[in-house]
Amino acid sequence: MTFLKLTNRKGERHVQKYFYKLNANNRINKIVREVYLRNDISCGIEKCNICENNKKKLLDGERSILILDLNTLIKYMDFLYDCDIDNILIPLSIYDYIKSFNKILYKKLRNLCYDVDEESIIEGSSSSSSFNHNKRFCVFVNTFCKFTYVEDNKDDTNGFNKELQEIIKIVIWLKHHNNKLNIKVISNNKLLQEDCYNNDIPCSTLFEYVNELMKGNDYKKKNKEGKKFNMDTLKMYFEEDILNEHNDSKADHTESTCDQKTYHTLNNLSLNSNNNNNKRPLYEPHLSKSDMIQKLRENKIIKGVFSVICVNKLALVKFSDVDEIVIRGTKYMNRAIHNDVVAVEIIDEPNEDLYEEDYLEEQISPEEEEEEEEIEEEVEVEIEEVGEKVKIEINNMNKEKLQNSYIKNEDVKEKENVIDIYNKNNDIVQKDMINLYEKKMNITYDKQINENIYNNINNRHISEKKKLYGKVVGIISRCRKEYGGIIKEYSNNLNNIKKKLMFFKAFNNKIPYIMIKAQLEDELRNKRVIVTIDNWDIYSRNPLGRCISVLGNCDDIETETKLIYNEYNISTREFSENVYKCLPPNNWVIPDEEYEKRNDFRNVLTFSIDPPGCQDIDDALSVEFLQQDGNIEKNYIYRIGVHIADVSYFVKQNSPIDLEASKRCTTVYLINQRVDMLPKLLTTNLCSLVEGEERLTYSCIFCFNKDFDIIDISVKKCIIKSNKSFSYEQAQNVIDDKNDQSDTAKSLRLLNKIAKHLKQKWSNDGALELRGNTEVLFEFEANDFSKAKNLKPYVCYETNKLIEAFMLLANRSVARIIFQNFKAASVLRRHPPPKHEYLKELNDYLKTIQVFDFKYNTSKDLSHSINNINLKNDNILSNILKVMVTKCMNEAVFISGYNVHNNDMLRHYGLAADIYTFFTSPIRRYADIMVHRILNHIYQIEELDKKYLDIIYLNKQVALLNDKYRNARFASRASVDFFSYLYIKKIGNQITNAVITNLKKNGIQIFLIDYFTEGICYLKRKDGFLFDEKKKRFIKIDKYKNELFHLSFYDKIQVHMQVDNYDIKCQNHFIFIKKI
The missing domain is CATH 2.40.50.690 (OB fold (Dihydrolipoamide Acetyltransferase, E2P))
Incomplete structure (x- = not known):
């Protein structure tokens, strides 16, 4: 909460307020502050002629204005946050109390009171993915108002009575201020209800108010327009009120006690557990x-x-x-x-x-966890193996079940280029989290x-x-966050567990089962729901939580999409009116002054190459054949322009659209939809380098000699007009058509030759080519995403690598420019070396199949090893190797120039680049916009905002870029997994061939030959599979302990692929059939 410096005015007075604070030396200091009580505090109500200094009036004076007490805010915060009920006034005293004692509730309350126009009430911004800022919530500054200020009472040690007095004073002053207002106090507190009754102030519980609201015509009208709450959601949020509706006397007693305890238990909000004595x-x-x-x-x-x-x-x-x-x-x-x-x-x-x-990681249910504790026997199993006995000691008959909880599902998802490799540990984000907490703890x-x-x-x-x-x-x-998943009934024989106790399985396998107190089994059974954790005491095996919203039915595309958005914190809210106000009109044309300031490339042959149907075209290439001296052909040089959409021209620094983009950070692409970082007027129109339209660009111009060596680089603001928008396949067909001798065909062939030259040079330096044939494409019937008719591998053409090469070249070049000219504010892309022990394990696997030339000490060694295996024409082994090498990599991350202390911190291992950044996709990545602004500053086009020189801001923004960029990739993978699941569900269970790519103690990872993807197959001891750790293989034995066969790396097997209806992630399940 930020306040301007106050000056003495006529009629004002000031009081002294004191409190005690523990300093860094663990000493208690008495802090005394002067509080100026003003007589001109705004009421915050629309159409109020008295409050002339109101900049923004939030509350509707023609509707009922609600004032909520502290206990109601705490108890029903999720309901207020999720459902469309508003026109609520929050006293500043209550707001500050929640801010001091419960950061989670404060964050939600801050979002409710967030003013998108001025941010004058609350500092910071919302991070909610679905929150609607059109709600009317207002913080009334009662602690600075002369007419509503209540002095501290020494006898009131917990401040309970003071809250009652403050609410009564606020209502009385507001009615005196405007006698036409309809004000209602919402509270479960009997003492406050009694005080309101004595002062003729309407008062009710929130449950009573909502019930009354739903019976009115106004609600029915609004409900047709899309209001969220109905009887089902009311049952969920007001479950306790419904159960106690016919037991008022008992409820009265408990409510009074609950209110008194609120001040002491604000940090321990939880469901009441059983007696643990x-x-x-x-x-x-x-x-x-x-x-x-x-x-x-x-x-x-x-x-x-x-x-x-x-x-x-x-x-x-x-x-x-x-x-x-x-x-x-x-x-x-x-x-x-x-x-x-x-x-x-x-x-x-x-x-x-x-x-x-x-x-390998596999979540086990609460029932299985109980079984583990009950059985404590020790047995020995002997297996015959090639003439020798291997003794395996098992400390627990069900130890296998314990071990089966160890498959890491993330391990089988690493399908992308090494530039975007995933690793579970993100140092930059972790450091930022720790530093942020240290500031809050004042240490x-x-x-x-x-x-x-x-x-x-x-x-x-x-x-x-x-x-x-x-x-x-x-x-x-x-x-703390809200977890998406599914609720399952908890069947057990323990008498002290009531039937209403159910367990929640989260989408994220790293989250333990959450026990849910719920009376509404039918409404929640087999639904996708959102749950929050309330408490985890020392007597409970699992945390206790509660369901706060129901997303919908399992397997429903819309529901599963919402679940993905929730899990990866993807913002799906509509752009605000202030964002749209930043946009130019639909008929916008390039101003005349831009033609004078920019380089004109409109008459130069220019084209773009993108995936089919691409609308947000970030980049285009231009080609010119130039003569250096005379007309001798050998002296021709080539000028290639890499033209990138000039998004920073439209997205001004610190504008509402810039602030929104800085929070979203990236566009998120799912199979069935996408969530844009910027409004569509920019992404698919004014910024997109579409065919036949003049567009503003930020361009890297490269001049090559006849040997394809770069002899000059320049960065310029340009205007282009694309001659053609190609898909990758269309451009490849032009290159391959020898009869086509047009300028476009010649230009494409020249670009292809230069791209191959660049890629070979970088490969010699140690750049890794890890893109295998493991990506898939879905074909749908008439754009109906519920009807996938085919699943096929993604075809990578030479033109894919052509575009990649020139984008990499531009990114490398710009990185060097910004770091040399403005190191402190530069935003770079770093990729640290891989973990040596993981590559060593991979080398051991390869030796078992007679591959002895796999070297990995440097990126150059690793690159040459991968290329040598490619030459063996074993496509399956080549693809598997690239996937496994990718898993050994650390994650590539954004880093600010402030944090670069040596050259090793600049290096991008996967690209064998001394320095690298992102410059070529500003339509869909905020990092690229930041880089464009740094270039503007270097070339004196536009002054860089001073916040770019603030290390705290820059580190925080870079950490957010890493977080959002990673979550966007995970969301895309989850979407692919879900639609793969729907496809297999449609065609029915299949028997398919696979290759073993990794072996762990409780199962194997496999590569599906016909489906170009990976999976996990668990091998259970009860089915006769024993793991030989020394030789890294599974041994299959019969009931007489005779060896039947063994499974090793790169063995081909047959598996039964079926959908797993129990798995929250809707993934496919694989059962071993036989070795082939």
Whole structure:
């Protein structure tokens, strides 16, 4: 909340307000502040002639104005946030209290009160993907208003009575201010209801008000126009009110108690659990925040980001760029949830270890978890193997089930180019999260703290180069969010578990099962729902949560799309009116002054090459044949223009459209729809380099000699007019048609030759070509996405590589320009080297199939090894190798010039580039717009906003770019998986051939030859499969323990492919049939 400096005015007075604060030295300081009470505070109501200084009036004076107390806001925040009920006034005193004591609720309340025009009430911005800013919520500044200010009462230790007085004072003043207002207080508090009754103020509970609202004609009219809440949603949000509707006396007693406790339990909002007095704690209590701060200073604990490898079994806490702590087992994970910022205490190495790379991840149900605890027998299994006995000791008959929870589904999804490789750990985002929390905790965090712990406490681990092990002792910051998934009934025989207790399986396999208290099984059964976690106490195996919204039925395309958007935090809200006001008119034409300032390429042969049906065309190429001296052909040089849409011309710095784009960061492409970063007037019209239209561009001009060496580079603002928009296939056909000797055909052939020359040069330097034949395309019937008629491999033409080569060339060149001329503000793309141990494991696999020339010490060695295997004409092995090498890679990330301390931090490993950035796709990537603005500053076209020189802003924006860019890729993959599932469901279960690409202790990863994709096949011990860890293979035995066959890397097998209706991700399921 930001306030302007106040001056004394006639009729104003000021009071002193004091509070106590713990400083960095753990001393309590008394803070005294002067509060100026003004007599000109705006009421915030439309058509109010008295408040002349109102800049923005939010509330509708002709409708009922609601004032909610603190308890109602806390209890029904999700309802207020999700459903269309508004015209609500929030007292600043309540707003500030929530801000101080519960950051999660505060974020939602801030979004509700967010003013998109002025941001005058609330600082920051909304990150909600579906929130509608047209709601009327207003924060009334009662603590600065002379007529509504209430002094502190020393006897009122929790501030409870003060809240009642403030609400009554606000209502009385508003009625005196405008006697025509219809004001209603919403509260469950009997004391407040009684005070309202004594002062003739209407008061009711929120449940009573909504019931009354739904019976009125006004609601019925609005409901037809798309209002969200109905009886089903009311049952979900007001479940307790419905159950207690006929037991008012009991409810009255509990409500009064609940209100009094609100001030002490604001940080512990949860469902009431059963009496735990007789239960044995399953977890250790967490340290308090003050204890964690103290232990951090004393180097006794480590702060890091909790990253789940196998839910409830194994996690890593990364606390530096290279160091991480292994957290093994539910007990030591201690109720931490994926992406929480946690405090970890170092412990001795456990007796047995579970390694991330040993298992494939598979979530097990609560029933299976219970079975694991009940059985504690120890057995021995002997297997005959080539004349020798291998003894396998199993500490638990169901240990296999424990191990089966270890498949990482993400491992089989790495299908994209190395530039966009996924890795679960993102250092930049983690550091930004930690730094943000440190500021909120008002402590100075010394980066040496964790290093001192690592060096001083664990010298034994370092000297022996062993892993660090630890246990979670506290949660510094919860990564709370709303999870999408499905609710299943929890069938068990325990008497103390009521029938209404159900479990929720999240879309994200890293999230544990969430127990749900629900009375409405029929409404929630087999539905896609959104659930939030309320609490996880030391007596409960699983966290407790509640359902806050129902998305729809399983397998419904619209519902599953919503689920993907929710899981990856994709903003789907419509652009605001202020954003649209930034756009030029539909009939906009290029102004005359731009023709004078820009280079004219309208008469130069120019064309674009894109996927079929592409509308947002970012780039185009122009070709000119120039003579250097005389008419001798050998002296001809070639001038190639890489023209990129000049989006920064339309998207002005700090404008509403710029702010919105900076939050979205990228366009998201799903199979059935896309979510644009910018409005369509720009993406598909004014910025798109369509055929036959004059367009503004930012262009890189390259001059080549006859040997295709670059002899000159320049960056210019240009105007072009594309002669032709090709698809990749159309352009390839022109190149291949020897009878076509047109200028366009000659130009395309020249570009193809130059592209091959560039690609070969970069390959010699160590650039990796990891694009295999693993991408798929869907064919639908008449654009009906529910009817996929075919699934086929994506065909990559030479023209794909042609465009890629010139885009890479432009990006490399621009990166060098911005870094040399404006290092501090430059936005670069970094790709660190891969993990050596993963490549070593891949090398061991390749040796088993007689591939001994796989080298990987440098990117050049790795590139040559991949190319050598390509020459063997084994397309299946080539594709598998590229997929597996991709999995070994670290993630490519954005980085700001501020954080570049040496040349190694600039290098892009996958491209063998000393420096790299994104410049060529500003229509769909905000990073490219930032780079365009830096170029504008360098060439003195436009002054760069000073925020680009602010390291805090730049690091925060770069972290957001990484987060949004990654989520967009994951969302696209999830969409492909879902439509693959629908296709298999349509054609029925299939028997297909596959190749084994990886073996873990509980299953194999496979490559489906006919479907050009990967999958997972679990191999169970109960089915006779035993894993030989030494030789990295599975042995199939019969009931007499005789070996039938074994499965190794690159073996061909037959699997039964079927849809998995239970799996929340709607993926295909594979069952082993036989070895072929």
